[in-house]
Amino acid sequence: MEVAMKVQHFQERNLLLHGPWKWLVNEFASYYGVSDAYTKLRYLSYIMDVATPTADCLTLIHDLLSPVKSNTKHKLSHQENRILGEVEDQVQQILNVIFENYKSLDESLPSGMMSVFKAATGSPAPALVPAIKLYSLLHDILTPEIQLKICGYFQAAAKKRSRRHQAETDEFILSNNGSALMDPMTLSMSYQKMKFLISSIKNEIFTDIEIQKQNILPSFIDLPNLSAPIYSADLCSKLRAFLVSCPPPGPSRPVIELVIATADFQRDLSSSNIKPVKGGVEAKELFHSYITCWIEEKRHSLLDSCKLDKVKCSDIKTSQSTTPFIDDMYDQLTETLNEYEIIISRWPEFTIILENAVADVEKAIIKALERQYADVLAPLKDGLAPKIIGKYVQKFTKGTAVIYVVPDELGVLLNSMKRILFVLHPKIETKLKSWCPCTPPGGNAIPGERLSEITVMLRADFRNHIQAIVEKLAENTKVQTATKLKKIIQDSKETVVESDVRSRMQPLKDLLINTIENLHSVFEPHVFITVLRNFWDRMGQDVLHFMENRRENMSWYKGLRIAISVLDxxxxxxxxxxLGNALQEKDLEPPPSVIEVQSMFARIF
Known part of the structure; x- marks a missing residue:
């Protein structure tokens, strides 16, 4: 046999005896009464010396060993049993190597094993089928102990490959050692490396799924659910250590890509019927504290931008006659929402946290505006010292009488508030509300509630400022006797002619026209219309109150009708x-107080 093997160049990948030499060995054994079992065992002993974890080698071992193991008629001699025991030990060793390296087998290499660690190929190695067959020949795979043992080999393989994958990311954890100072390029590289690690681990698990689909393993082996807990738990530990060592500074592109990759990994395992793993990857749990921290840091940053010393005070106005501050702040809010859109699409429950931060910033923007324009708001409040009012009033005569003039700065403030209320805030609200249907129920907070509060606050502040301006303008009409509407009506009797009333109202008309032109110069059209219609309504209220207090005296009614007509x-x-064509029909309709006056006239006459 040794001569035959030498002549036929017996080696790792050339194990079969063939031709005349095979015939000669068989004849020699038959002539000298050597048993078939001994012949095969002796041949096997030579094979095991050069055996490789390849399909052809394992198949040959199985073909030679199977008759020996299954032959119940011939009782093995002491020597044969000794050789069989040695062969089985060697076979077991090579099977151990195969099962613990089942993704590193390569039939094309002389050794049958990769010398360099490579990614999983996605398909089972050819040697795996004869290896399972051979293992079944050596052991009763129906016993729990044997089943547990072979499962342990595959788990050991997963641990080995998991460690090899993770070794490539150790440099970032060991070198940074928890330092938050990392240049952007290094940060990007480290997060891309972790993203690649997740992809590699996912490939390992999906390769196991493909192997499982081939139905080459015993039914009791669920390979994906054997390996996935190991891969997932190791990956989770690595991710956790990495995030501690290289904390994500914010939702930058590399960080978000890692968040997405982690969430997709968890989702893909679940969709592939991989059982939940204790200690495995839970993407939300891994990133929750960092995401909430980012939102809080962004909130503080934006709130800091709203402080009085940070708000740029300048005479610069936008094309809408608003302060650039509001567009700058709302651009930052919009950018913030865009940054978190991908995260919200994965975990809508962060919507509430983000909404609270946005609402706080919006409130701060309004307060910052009011602080910035505190000087022009001050005269609108009651009980102000004359020296404060003086800057925003005009001498009406050489005497002490003065009238209030709406300053340009107040126009910028109200124009800005109107833009926030009707343009900028609704965009933010629409964006956040589009995420609300995805927000899971539970908790005390109601999605959209804080933004609704901001809307109510904005409307109230805008309305109050306009009302205060209107009251100031109404007071202007009472500064001089000649412009007091009540006095003009009182001086008009039943017999008065319309031209007389119009003549008496000329000073008031001049004052109102000057006031309206001033309002037009400081307010953008929509705010101008709002203020003017409120002023119109306020003048109508004076007429209405006069009528209600003198229902029994009909002598003033003609003058009243003429006066209200002139006001309209x-x-x-x-x-x-x-405004010309920019007006709508509803803008010219009489305000509520004037309609009520007209209604009272209709009932009386």
């Missing part, structure tokens, strides 16, 4: 003159 003409004519 002034406001409607000035709006048409200053």
């Amino acid at each position: 003409e002034i406001f409607a004519a000035q709006m048409q003159k200053l």
